[in-house]
Amino acid sequence: MTTAPSRRLFGTDGIRGTANRAPTDAATALRLGQAAGLYFNRGNHRHRVVIGKDTRLSGYLLEPALTAGFIGAGMDVVLVGPLPTPAIAMLTRSLRADLGVMVSASHNPFEDNGIKLFGPDGLKLSDAQEAEIEALMADPGLAERLAAPARLGRASRLEDAQGRYIEAAKATFPKGLSLDGLRIVVDCANGAAYRVAPTVLWELGAEVVPVGVAPDGFNINRDCGSTAPERLAELVRERRADLGIALDGDADRLVLCDERGALVDGDQILALVAGSWAKAGRLAGGAVVATVMSNLGLERHLESLGLGLHRTKVGDRYVAERMRETGCNVGGEQSGHVILSDFATTGDGLVAALQVLAVLVEEGRPASEVCRRFAPLPQKLVNVRYAGASPLGDAEVQREIAAAQARLGARGRVLIRASGTEPVIRVMAEAEEEALVEEVAGRLAAAIRARAAALALATAAKGVAAE
Numbered sequence: 001m002t003t004a005p006s007r008r009l010f011g012t013d014g015i016r017g018t019a020n021r022a023p024t025d026a027a028t029a030l031r032l033g034q035a036a037g038l039y040f041n042r043g044n045h046r047h048r049v050v051i052g053k054d055t056r057l058s059g060y061l062l063e064p065a066l067t068a069g070f071i072g073a074g075m076d077v078v079l080v081g082p083l084p085t086p087a088i089a090m091l092t093r094s095l096r097a098d099l100g101v102m103v104s105a106s107h108n109p110f111e112d113n114g115i116k117l118f119g120p121d122g123l124k125l126s127d128a129q130e131a132e133i134e135a136l137m138a139d140p141g142l143a144e145r146l147a148a149p150a151r152l153g154r155a156s157r158l159e160d161a162q163g164r165y166i167e168a169a170k171a172t173f174p175k176g177l178s179l180d181g182l183r184i185v186v187d188c189a190n191g192a193a194y195r196v197a198p199t200v201l202w203e204l205g206a207e208v209v210p211v212g213v214a215p216d217g218f219n220i221n222r223d224c225g226s227t228a229p230e231r232l233a234e235l236v237r238e239r240r241a242d243l244g245i246a247l248d249g250d251a252d253r254l255v256l257c258d259e260r261g262a263l264v265d266g267d268q269i270l271a272l273v274a275g276s277w278a279k280a281g282r283l284a285g286g287a288v289v290a291t292v293m294s295n296l297g298l299e300r301h302l303e304s305l306g307l308g309l310h311r312t313k314v315g316d317r318y319v320a321e322r323m324r325e326t327g328c329n330v331g332g333e334q335s336g337h338v339i340l341s342d343f344a345t346t347g348d349g350l351v352a353a354l355q356v357l358a359v360l361v362e363e364g365r366p367a368s369e370v371c372r373r374f375a376p377l378p379q380k381l382v383n384v385r386y387a388g389a390s391p392l393g394d395a396e397v398q399r400e401i402a403a404a405q406a407r408l409g410a411r412g413r414v415l416i417r418a419s420g421t422e423p424v425i426r427v428m429a430e431a432e433e434e435a436l437v438e439e440v441a442g443r444l445a446a447a448i449r450a451r452a453a454a455l456a457l458a459t460a461a462k463g464v465a466a467e
Contacts, residue, residue, distance in 0.1 A: 009137070010130040012315040012420025016105050016114035019058030024105075024113045026065040033069020035136035036117060037153075038145055039129075040075070040098040047075040047153070050095060052088040052161075053103035054192040054250050057217035058113045062103045066115070067155055074147030075099070076154050080161035082215075084192045084251035086348035087165035089122040093345075094164065096120075104192065104250040107227045110218050122345035124317040162196055169200045172343045173354045177361050179206035183241040184357075187232045189225025190215040193251035197350050201245075204354075209239050221248065226255040226336055226349070233261035243357065243367045247349040252316070253336035254349030256356060258367035266336040267298040269352060271373035273340065274330050275305055276359050282329075282342075283307070289322045289331030289339075291315070292415055296430060301374035314417060316347045377412070378434035380441035384425040386452035388459050390418055392425060400447040404429070404440050414440065416448075425452070 009015050009023050015032070017024040041047050049070050053059040059082075067077045075098070080091060085102045092100030100118035108114075117125050117133075125133075136142060147153070184206045188194040190213070198210040211231070212224040221227060226248040236244040236257055244257040256264035270288055277283040287308030290298065299309045310326055312318040316337040323331045323341055332338035337347035344351055360370055391397050404414045412431025419426060425448055429441035 009134055010127075013106065013317070014102075014114050014116035014124075016108065016112060018111055019056070019113040020061060024058070024062065024115070026061055029062045029065035029115065030069045031137050031142070032115065032133070033066040034073050034142060034146060035069075035133050035139075036099060036101075037070040037073025037075045038142075039133050039136060040120075041073055042098075048078060048095065048097040049075050049099040049101060050078045050080060050088060050091050050097045050158075051101045051103065052080045052083045052085075052091075052192075054105075055082050055190060055194065055215035055217065055220050056103075056105070056110050056113055056249075058110075059103050062113060062115065066101060066103070071153040071155060072146045074151045074153055076156070079155060079157045081157070082192050082194070083161060083165060084196065084247075084348070084350065085116065086252055086344050086346050086351070087161070087168075087192075087196070089118050089344065089346045090165060090168055091158075091161060092118050092120065093122040095158075102250060106250050106252070107189075107221055107225065107248040109222065110220050118346075123320060124346060126321075166196050166200055166203070169196070169348075169350055169354065170204060172340075172351045173204055174358050177358055179204045179357060179361065181205075182243070182357070182360070183207040183209065183239060185209040185211065185232060185235045185239060185241045185244040187224055187226075187229070187244070187246040188212040188251070189221050189247055189249050190219045191221065191225065191247065191249035191251060193247050193350060197245075197247060197251065200350060200354075209235065209241060211235060225249065226253055229255050229257060229263060233257045233263065237261045243353075243360065245349075245353045248336070251349050252347040253333070254338070254353055255336050256353065256367070256371060258371055260368050262368065264367075264371045266332050266334045266338060267295050267376065268371055268373055269336070269338055269356060270294075270330065270332050271298055271301050272359060272371060273338070273352070273355050274302065274307060275373060276355070277330060278305060278307060284330075285323075285326050285328035287326065287328055289319050289326065289328050291319060291333050292417075293334045293428065295334065295376040295379055296413070297374045297376040315420065320346065377430055377432055378437045379428065379430040380437045382427045382441050382445035383419075384427060384445050384449045384452065386423055386425060386449075386456070388456045390423075390425070391448060391452040391455055392416065392418055394451055394455060397448055397451050400444055400451075404444040407440055408436070412437065412440075414444065416444075
């Protein structure tokens, strides 16, 4: 029996880490380009890869390293510069490319960067595909398999890439509707959508108040965007806007705020779009796909509409996979990744915002009424950082988790998971009573933190003894 190759470089959303340090350094990017290029270099046609990026300074490091790797594997490279992640997925299909690459660490600070890969169908690669590419990267004979001098690829720049995405995004807004008369604040997080998002909204008729549109290589996601929407809410109130839209660094997710400055998360957006599409006969599969993190309030709301909810593990690509399996066309995450497969193969914050705006226009009611589809149950999330091995496999930690779930009983749930991008255990508790949620989440997080520290000390002591 052959053992499947393992994934060590790839996390839940590609490769991510501190820029200019392994695995997000030039050497790794070069080898990734070589390995992924060989993996997708199949058939006798001229092979092509599309590479986009966000606005981080380190994009200038990783983009040319990847380009060199792909050229060495015999692939032509099409460079499109700063564009949202969903634009890269779209262009990969539109240009009939074999592969798409997005250089971005999404909502992380500028010090980090990452690499996401898309197949020719515009979908993120499966775990198995990523494992095979990692195996190629580790192959000592990789260099011997690269292209002969006469079969090297070439690099070119696609000058109208932004225009292509702008038109594709506008086409998702219902014909016959306009944003005339609406004032919209859009926070682009000094990231990949800083040019295209304000343009799309303005060309559809809105009065646009753009913020986070002055990237300098260092300020992506800094006190702005979907992870820091406080300034957005303040501006919406100051400018008496009808809606606020906050995107993250690569614009594949969003957070909204209504005219009062109240935040609207991904669960509410899913509820709104699903309800609207179901009423119009457009919702496929009779259900929505979301992750285990989505609020129980969303599940109950969908049940009241006669709709189902399929849950997956955390990660928008797992949502996309389940959508294909179930035939659903609406899915996403509480964090703001919203996948509308009628329009895109991955999360697209701008396109999701346009669907919300369409409902606002059709119903003629303020966002504070339109965007509040259900009352969420109290939910508490605590991040427990650890050093060394994950404490989740420890028997004592498992007993604490079981005790926490027993404490909630049928009134709620606990969810414990390891982050796919950093050494963090995410502890979530949810129930109808807020005080109970706070108590259970706090006690469980403290117990895991203490046990993680004890395990780290024991490991260190063994290391000293071995010396």
